[in-house]
Amino acid sequence: MKKNKLIKIYNKLLDHFGRQYWWPADTPFEVMVGAILTQQTSWTNVEKAIAELKKERLLSPRKILRTPASKLHKIIRSSGYYKQKEKKLKIFCRFLINIDRASITRTQLLSLWGIGRETADSILLYALGKPIFVVDAYTIRIGERVGLFKAEGYEHVREYFESNLPRRLTLYKEYHALLVELGKNYCKPKPLCDSCPINRLCQFCEVR
DNA sequence: ACCCAGGTGGCCC
């Protein structure tokens, strides 16, 4: 595959931020829990909730299922939307204990209440090792500003990345992680272009 | 006091 714009951006990000070694977790199940808890929530808030789950020795599907809702609410409170997320965790754990993890499909995950596209794909890529490119709000925002696509939906963006990148797990994992890093630090709703590592590719930066 | 965060489901048209 010849060197395309996607690879150029990747190399810039890698030079600037270095390897990310995503997803940060001790076990695949911790990845899955984190993927649910981080929905529309900053990771620092999720870390606190996961630390609480570990402290209570609850980081297993059966133990979460045995924990009363009110207790789980307190434990994961810092991750926000804690009533919804308690339900989402229980529904997901119930699904998980009755299945061979290697056989889990995207369609199965998407059929669960509380598991949308980004959460399903994060679980597939980072917990189950399937080559699915994870798209999030940053990916779409950055892609639009850089001029890769315009107002595309989730599936189109995912296909765009998957069809223009070699199908490699570590590349998918690190690319998504680097886009999050760029998004958190620079590519916010109000762009901070001054020291953005991909300036000259982003139309906002070129305007300045 | 705002604005933002590694979304999702339910509703409406």
Add this chain to the structure above:
DNA sequence: GGGCCACATGGG
């Protein structure tokens, strides 16, 4: 298919 809303905590 897209647009709007509720959901909730914590940090800048």
